[in-house]
Amino acid sequence: MENVLIVENLTIAFGQLLAVNSLSIEVREGEILGIIGPNGSGKTTLLNGISGLYKPKSGSVIFKDIDITDFSPSRRCRLGIGRTYQVPRTFEKMTVYENVLVGGVYGASLSEKKARYKVYEILELTGLLHKKDLFAGSLALLDRKRLEVARALATNPQLLLLDEVAAGLTEAEVNEVLRIVKYIKESGVTIIWIEHILRTMMEAADRVLCIASGKKLICGNPKEVLAAEEVQEVYLGVEEG
Amino acid sequence: MGKECVTIVINDIRNYKWFIITGLIAVLLTIPFWASNYTVSIFLLIFMYLALAQMWNLLAGYAGLVSLGQQMFIGLGGYTLAVLTELYRAPLWSSILIGGVISLIFALIISAPIFRMREAYFTIGTWLVAEALKIFFSNWGYVRYGQGFFITAAYQLTTTHMYYMAMVIGLGSVAVVYIILRSRLGLGLMAIRDNETAAESMGVEVFKAKLICFLIGAFVTSIAGSIFYLYQVFIQPYAAFGIDWTVAMVFIVIIGGIGTIEGPLAGVVIYVLLRQYLYNYAGISMLVLGLIAIVLIHVAPKGFIGTLQEKLGFEFLSPRRR
Numbered sequence: 001m002e003n004v005l006i007v008e009n010l011t012i013a014f015g016q017l018l019a020v021n022s023l024s025i026e027v028r029e030g031e032i033l034g035i036i037g038p039n040g041s042g043k044t045t046l047l048n049g050i051s052g053l054y055k056p057k058s059g060s061v062i063f064k065d066i067d068i069t070d071f072s073p074s075r076r077c078r079l080g081i082g083r084t085y086q087v088p089r090t091f092e093k094m095t096v097y098e099n100v101l102v103g104g105v106y107g108a109s110l111s112e113k114k115a116r117y118k119v120y121e122i123l124e125l126t127g128l129l130h131k132k133d134l135f136a137g138s139l140a141l142l143d144r145k146r147l148e149v150a151r152a153l154a155t156n157p158q159l160l161l162l163d164e165v166a167a168g169l170t171e172a173e174v175n176e177v178l179r180i181v182k183y184i185k186e187s188g189v190t191i192i193w194i195e196h197i198l199r200t201m202m203e204a205a206d207r208v209l210c211i212a213s214g215k216k217l218i219c220g221n222p223k224e225v226l227a228a229e230e231v232q233e234v235y236l237g238v239e240e241g
Numbered sequence: 242m243g244k245e246c247v248t249i250v251i252n253d254i255r256n257y258k259w260f261i262i263t264g265l266i267a268v269l270l271t272i273p274f275w276a277s278n279y280t281v282s283i284f285l286l287i288f289m290y291l292a293l294a295q296m297w298n299l300l301a302g303y304a305g306l307v308s309l310g311q312q313m314f315i316g317l318g319g320y321t322l323a324v325l326t327e328l329y330r331a332p333l334w335s336s337i338l339i340g341g342v343i344s345l346i347f348a349l350i351i352s353a354p355i356f357r358m359r360e361a362y363f364t365i366g367t368w369l370v371a372e373a374l375k376i377f378f379s380n381w382g383y384v385r386y387g388q389g390f391f392i393t394a395a396y397q398l399t400t401t402h403m404y405y406m407a408m409v410i411g412l413g414s415v416a417v418v419y420i421i422l423r424s425r426l427g428l429g430l431m432a433i434r435d436n437e438t439a440a441e442s443m444g445v446e447v448f449k450a451k452l453i454c455f456l457i458g459a460f461v462t463s464i465a466g467s468i469f470y471l472y473q474v475f476i477q478p479y480a481a482f483g484i485d486w487t488v489a490m491v492f493i494v495i496i497g498g499i500g501t502i503e504g505p506l507a508g509v510v511i512y513v514l515l516r517q518y519l520y521n522y523a524g525i526s527m528l529v530l531g532l533i534a535i536v537l538i539h540v541a542p543k544g545f546i547g548t549l550q551e552k553l554g555f556e557f558l559s560p561r562r563r
Contacts, residue, residue, distance in 0.1 A: 051442055077444035091435035093500070098562050102432045105425055107444035112425065112562070133563065155444055 004029045004159055004190045005050065010059035012042075012049050012214075019045040021214035022059065027159070032181070032191045034205030034222065036198070038234060042214035043194045044086055047161050050192070051083045052076045063159065077107045082157030084148035086164045086194075092137030096128050099136050099147055100154045107155020119154055126150040126180060142173050149180060160184060162193040166200050178204055198226060210234070258557065269408060273401040285404050285472065287513045288411025290493060292465035294505035295414040296458040297490035299421070302500035303430040304454040305437055307360070309487050310367030313374050314344040314459045315466030316481035320384060322467040323476050326394035333394050337467040344463035348456050356448065356455075368484065375482035389477025392470060403472050410465050415558070417461065418502055422560035426450060431560070434500055492530060496537050498544030502558040507545045 005027040012020040020042045027033050035043050048054040050061055052073035060069045068076055077083075082103075091099050100122055104115030123129040126146045131139070136147060145165050152160055166177045174197060181204055185191055195201055201208050201222050208225040210217040212234045218225055225231055273281050293311070300306040321340030325331035331339075351370055358366045379387040421427045429450045432440035441447050466486075470476045489512065497508025515533070519526035541548040550556055 053438065053442065073438075073442045074444050074446050077442055083442055085439065089436045089439035091432050091439065093435050094431055095561065098428065098431070101562060102428055102440065102445065103443050105428055106432075106446075109444075112428070151443060 002029045003027060004064060005192075006062040007046075007050065008060045008062070010046070010049055010061065011057045012045050012054050013057045018057075018214050020049060020056075023211065023214065023216055024059075025209060025216070025219070027190060027192060028206075029190055030185070030188060031206040032185055032193055032204050034201040034208040035192060035194045035211065036196070036201060036208060036225075036231075037211040037217070041212045043211060044163055045214070046211070047083065047163055047192070047194060051081055051161055074106070077155050077157075078109060080156070080158035081161065082107065082152035082155040082159070083161035084145075084152050084163055084165055086167070088141075088144040088148050090136035090139070090144055090147050090151070093135060095133050095135055096139070096143075096147060096150075097123070097132040100128075100150045103151045103154030104156075107157075115154070118156075122150045122153050125183065126153075127176070142169055142176075145169070145177070146180075149177075149184075153184065157189060160189050160191045162191060162195075164194055164196065166195055166197050174200065202226065266412065269412075273404050278400060281400055281404050283513060283517060285400070285407045287509050288404075288407035289465050289469050289472075290489060290513060291411040291505060291509045292414040293462055293486065294490050294493035294497070294509055295418050295502075296461050296465075297487070298494045298499060298501075298505050299418050299454050300458050301491075302494065302504075303422075303427075303434045304451045305433055306451055306455060307364045308367040308455075308458075309364050309484060309491075310369070310371035311458070311462050311490060312482050312484060312486035313367075313371040314348070314462040315469070315486050316371070316374060316378065316478065317344045317347060318463030318466035319470035319476045319481050320378065320390075320478075321463075322394075322470060323390035323392050324384060326392060327390050333397075333471070336394075337464060337471075340467045341460045341463045344459045345456055348459035352452055352455055356452065368487075371482050371484070375478050378478035378482065384478075387478055389475060392474050392476065395471045395474045398471065403468070406468050406471070410461070410468055414461055414465070415502065415506070417457065419558050419560070421454075421457070422502065426453060427560055428562070430454065492534055494544075496534060496544055498547030498550070501544075501546050501550060501556070502560070503550075503556070504544050504546040511545075 003026045007023060007025045009022045009024055010020055011018060011022050023046060037043050045054065049056055052071055056069065060067055062068065063079060063081060068079065091102065097119060100119045101112065101115055104110050104118050105112055108115065110118065120129065123132055126149055128143065128146055128150055131143060139147065149165055166174045169177065178200060181191065181193065193205065205222045207220060208222045209219040210225055210231045217230055217234060218228050272284055297311055300308055318340035321343050322336045325336035325339060326333060355363060355366045355370065378384055422430065429440065429445040432443065432445055433447055433450060437447060493508035493512045494505055496511060497506065498504030515530065516526065519529055543551060
């Protein structure tokens with residue numbers, strides 16, 4: 001399989017703190033790469049480095065053989081990298097429909113007319129169709145997370161970055177998220193998924209990457225990674241202690 | 242129950258939106274024929290401030306550009322009109338238009354350095370540019386230093402002429418903002434208003450959207466400024482490039498409801514009427530306006546229209562998509 005995304009020796013610093021420390025990953029076309037790691041280990045920062053929100057101190061990000069290290073977030077989105085935010089950043093004073101429409105019109109560069117069909121399709125998939133005229137600011141957490149995913153999908157991504165879309169949801173809601181993510185994967189989208197809920201990683205991820213203190217700890221088959229001693233120690237140890 | 246009734250009534254109103262708007266415009270068109278000169282001049286002021294406020298709302302309420310330097314475009318517009326008509330006897334209309342173009346070019350030039358500044362720095366930066374222009378104009382012999390100009394070309398116009406000019410720029414500014422918000426650019430602007438970071442990662446070209454708004458704002462503000470000075474006949478740098486202009490825009494937009502098209506409409510009526518009334522108390526008029534703004538920000542931080550919309554979900558000139 002071809003690599004959709006190659007991150008090479010990426011370092012992102014906040015002052016003296018190296019939030020991501022010379023990290024390299026390769027993401028294969030069509031896979032779900034799960035990312036786990038304790039709080040503050042640099043997962044979201046890595047995602048921000050890929051989506052362009054943070055400029056790296058060194059290293060490079062290559063998407064479909066194009067070096068996008070210096071590209072703005074909006075250009076990366078139009079190239080095919082969609083993302084969601086851990087804490088939903090929906091457009092509060094816009095309706096659900098309009099939120100998704102932004103992705104279709106800007107991210108996927110469609111006319112409003114053409115985007116309309118796509119938006120309805122995505123609203124249907126994410127179970128938001130009957131709420132399309134509500135203001136995003138009035139939605140409950142699950143719907144906001146759905147909207148995050150719907151919005152990102154509307155940008156027509158080839159690579160989708162999911163940041164804890166299942167966190168804070170009930171068991172049944174997590175299943176709903178799993179269903180949606182699997183469907184997105186089947187439609188040919190490559191996914192990087194950060195999640196603390198290990199069940200989702202076991203069920204959906206093709207490979208799991210564990211990072212700690214901004215460095216790669218281990219990467220491989222979900223079962224092996226979750227069972228690995230260093231993961232147990234660093235991840236679960238810190239999490240419980 | 243009461244609230245539901247109001248909502249139903251209001252939705253009925255919305256169905257007749259274009260009918261109501263056409264009717265209102267028709268009434269406004271006839272005002273010079275039956276109203277007193279005083280009333281006409283009040284409406285004239287309302288229209289001019291409406292254009293200014295609507296543009297400031299476009300910048301601050303949608304594009305996230307809180308500028309305190311919009312007076313630079315008023316000054317540039319007013320001075321272009323004065324210089325071209327007084328020194329070169331140029332025709333009125335083209336002088337006003339050239340003023341708009343000069344403001345637009347000036348906005349484009351300063352956008353390069355000023356857009357590198359963010360938030361509060363942008364605000365201070367725009368103000369500084371306006372202040373610098375004020376000092377420059379008051380030390381520039383070509384524009385007669387601080388002495389100013391009488392715009393004698395204005396004598397050929399009646400109040401009725403000016404009323405219609407002000408009406409075109411006032412209502413035109415509302416139409417411009419409405420059309421922008423219904424367009425692709427408007428969708429992006431509303432996203433920027435709600436969350437700039439998220440908008441950027443959805444593919445919205447934030448810089449470009451902001452720049453376009455800044456340029457449109459410069460042009461329209463400049464034209465409105467020219468018309469104002471045509472009405473006032475006399476221009477000098479301290480007032481033309483004074484921050485009072487932007488203070489008025491901020492007041493109107495904040496009390497009316499920032500980030501809504503209807504907000505400045507409500508705000509401008511309140512502002513102009515209050516100001517007329519407070520003329521009799523010149524010393525304290527600013528104090529009273531300030532007090533009203535402070536109280537309103539505490540009681541209804543989203544302004545009259547913003548609060549109304551939140552309570553009733555009503556938007557008259559709705560940019561909504563379905």
